[in-house]
Amino acid sequence: MNVVVMGPPGAGKGTQAKLLAERHGLVHLSPGDLLREAVKEGTPLGLEAKAYMDRGSLVPDGLVIELMRARIRESGGARGLLFDGFPRTLAQADALDAMLSESGFALDMVVNVVLPEEEAIRRLTGRRVCRVCGANYHLEYRPPNAPGRCDLCGGELYQRSDDSEETARARFEVYRRQTEPLIAYYAARGLLRDVDGSGGVDEVAERLSRTLGLAG
Ligand code: AP5
Numbered sequence: 001m002n003v004v005v006m007g008p009p010g011a012g013k014g015t016q017a018k019l020l021a022e023r024h025g026l027v028h029l030s031p032g033d034l035l036r037e038a039v040k041e042g043t044p045l046g047l048e049a050k051a052y053m054d055r056g057s058l059v060p061d062g063l064v065i066e067l068m069r070a071r072i073r074e075s076g077g078a079r080g081l082l083f084d085g086f087p088r089t090l091a092q093a094d095a096l097d098a099m100l101s102e103s104g105f106a107l108d109m110v111v112n113v114v115l116p117e118e119e120a121i122r123r124l125t126g127r128r129v130c131r132v133c134g135a136n137y138h139l140e141y142r143p144p145n146a147p148g149r150c151d152l153c154g155g156e157l158y159q160r161s162d163d164s165e166e167t168a169r170a171r172f173e174v175y176r177r178q179t180e181p182l183i184a185y186y187a188a189r190g191l192l193r194d195v196d197g198s199g200g201v202d203e204v205a206e207r208l209s210r211t212l213g214l215a216g
Pocket of ligand 1: 012053054084124137198204
């Protein structure tokens with residue numbers, strides 16, 4: 001099963017995609033995570049992407065498509081692919097169809113996680129991430145046991161540079177302009193399912209699993 005998880009910034013796509021991938025043996029493909037890794041490693045892609053990411057803009061389609069093409073090829077034979085935050089433009093959506101079909105796959109479903117803007121901004125501005133293992137926390141909703149330290153590995157927690165309120169709102173604006181049109185595009189193809197992203201992590205995970213027809 002090949003699935004796209006879409007939704008506004010902070011809707012909970014990453015949290016849910018990781019859970020679904022672990023529970024159901026799917027490969028989680030997130031351009032956001034891959035780009036942050038490239039920035040951290042200082043690769044040519046990372047150096048080019050950083051300025052776009054810091055101001056909340058989308059990284060150019062060509063770069064993201066090539067990044068995802070390589071990952072899709074590497075995942076050949078997997079039980080299923082779970083795309084988190086890809087595609088985000090119509091050009092990326094066309095490229096995804098072409099890349100999947102090159103590998104003999106097709107898209108089965110697009111899940112749109114729906115969350116009001118003010119709640120999404122609260123989730124983004126309160127997010128903290130472990131510098132060592134990448135685990136995700138929230139100051140209010142999922143606080144670590146010791147302030148500023150990861151429960152899993154003891155690593156330092158930091159705030160993503162694009163999670164300030166100003167940049168989070170800019171990302172929302174970019175989402176409305178460039179990504180929201182994909183909702184109508186996938187609905188017209190009969191692939192879209194809306195899932196309410198409000199409530200606790202387990203509650204949302206349960207809704208998503210049911211929508212995808214996966215037990216638990
Ligand atoms: P990316 O990392 O994909 O950012 P995003 O889409 O803005 O999504 P986020 O990771 O911010 O939010 P999320 O929905 O995954 O929420 P999460 O689960 O973390 O992209 C970053 C940048 O990379 C982009 O701005 C762009 O520059 C570039 N990029 C990425 N993809 C691209 C593409 N395809 N094309 C071009 N450029 C691209 O949750 C957020 C917080 O809420 C966490 O603290 C979490 O613990 C908490 N939380 C989650 N669920 C719940 C819940 N149910 N209840 C309470 N708290 C919750």
